[in-house]
Amino acid sequence: MTDKLNWDELDFSYTEVPYRWRAYWKNGEWYKAGLETDPQLPIHEASPIVNYGQGVFEGNKAYGTKDGKIVLFRPDEFGERLNRGARRMAMPEVPVEEFVRACKEVVKANRDYVPPYGHNGAAMFIRPMLLGIGDHVQVSAAEEYLFTIYVTPVGPLYKGGLAPHHYIIDHEHDRVAADGTGNIKATANYASTLATAKRIQEAGYDDVLYLDPATHTKVDEFSSANFFAIEKDTNKFVTPKSDTVLPSITKKSLLWLAEHRLGLEVEEGDIKVDDFDRYAEAGAMGNAAVISPAGSVTYKENRHVFYSETEVGPVSQKLYKELTGIQFGELEAPEGWIVDVDED
Numbered sequence: 001m002t003d004k005l006n007w008d009e010l011d012f013s014y015t016e017v018p019y020r021w022r023a024y025w026k027n028g029e030w031y032k033a034g035l036e037t038d039p040q041l042p043i044h045e046a047s048p049i050v051n052y053g054q055g056v057f058e059g060n061k062a063y064g065t066k067d068g069k070i071v072l073f074r075p076d077e078f079g080e081r082l083n084r085g086a087r088r089m090a091m092p093e094v095p096v097e098e099f100v101r102a103c104k105e106v107v108k109a110n111r112d113y114v115p116p117y118g119h120n121g122a123a124m125f126i127r128p129m130l131l132g133i134g135d136h137v138q139v140s141a142a143e144e145y146l147f148t149i150y151v152t153p154v155g156p157l158y159k160g161g162l163a164p165h166h167y168i169i170d171h172e173h174d175r176v177a178a179d180g181t182g183n184i185k186a187t188a189n190y191a192s193t194l195a196t197a198k199r200i201q202e203a204g205y206d207d208v209l210y211l212d213p214a215t216h217t218k219v220d221e222f223s224s225a226n227f228f229a230i231e232k233d234t235n236k237f238v239t240p241k242s243d244t245v246l247p248s249i250t251k252k253s254l255l256w257l258a259e260h261r262l263g264l265e266v267e268e269g270d271i272k273v274d275d276f277d278r279y280a281e282a283g284a285m286g287n288a289a290v291i292s293p294a295g296s297v298t299y300k301e302n303r304h305v306f307y308s309e310t311e312v313g314p315v316s317q318k319l320y321k322e323l324t325g326i327q328f329g330e331l332e333a334p335e336g337w338i339v340d341v342d343e344d
């Protein structure tokens with residue numbers, strides 16, 4: 001374990017670690033897969049990723065568990081989602097077993113930088129990327145690709161972790177994904193959100209909540225997390241059913257855990273922005289956001305307070321405990337969700 005880092009003070013920012021993974025593709029084959037030490041990417045100035053944003057990325061994590069292991073959470077799901085994006089962006093797929101092996105190898109190589117158990121949810125963030133490279137001026141698919149993964153120890157995405165956060169609906173610059181939807185993580189998609197992000201952060205909000213692009217009446221998702229709400233009286237866990245949100249693996253997991261572990265009714269459906277009064281609690285969920293409850297959501301100068309501006313609601317707390325309990329080895333995981341990096 002490195003003594004260079006104060007695990008309790010990590011935020012969601014980059015710390016350089018010794019190794020990254022790289023694999024190259026040309027003429028239908030992956031080659032030269034392995035660990036490298038240089039954090040600079042070796043890519044040509046005319047690479048389609050640089051010129052046209054031909055690239056997709058993922059964001060998963062490795063966790064230091066209670067019994068001293070290092071584990072990945074559902075890495076196959078992240079590999080499959082990367083490949084859905086790859087197909088959409090005319091790129092070759094990374095075989096899922098190879099994706100999982102690469103995640104394990106790069107985490108193991110940097111094991112001294114994996115936050116140990118018990119530091120406010122700190123974990124090692126894993127950023128796989130598949131990029132179109134090579135000299136290729138035309139607007140057409142690259143003939144060469146780079147699959148690369150960097151890892152870096154992180155703390156919570158939004159300051160304060162499991163505490164109420166303040167969000168705003170502000171679609172002056174709507175999120176425009178490369179395919180017109182949010183349902184792939186493409187390298188170019190996110191840049192269209194940056195102007196809004198800058199403005200709302202300066203105004204003191206933690207994130208932007210986007211509405212559906214067609215009618216602007218229903219909640220879609222946050223800039224890098226899905227949305228959930230807990231219905232008053234029934235405690236039903238509701239999350240938007242939309243094909244313009246990224247299909248979050250945290251959402252998929254929480255839908256299952258809410259139903260099977262907490263015995264809640266669950267629904268993927270419409271959450272109208274005019275119906276916020278129907279919900280007792282709400283929040284953001286994602287691999288980086290974990291569960292970040294909404295203290296308030298501001299819309300057209302109207303600040304709607306959900307459970308409380310200072311306290312976290314009971315259902316959000318239970319969901320957080322269940323999810324992080326599985327990730328950090330405190331609770332039994334459903335079959336296949338947890339992969340020990342040191343086991344074959």
Ligand code: PLP
Pocket residue numbers: 059182185221222223224225226245246247248249250251285286287288
């Ligand atoms: N939505 C967007 C736009 C995201 O970028 C992310 C994660 O980065 C999520 C939702 C949450 O997805 P996941 O739970 O798979 O991390």
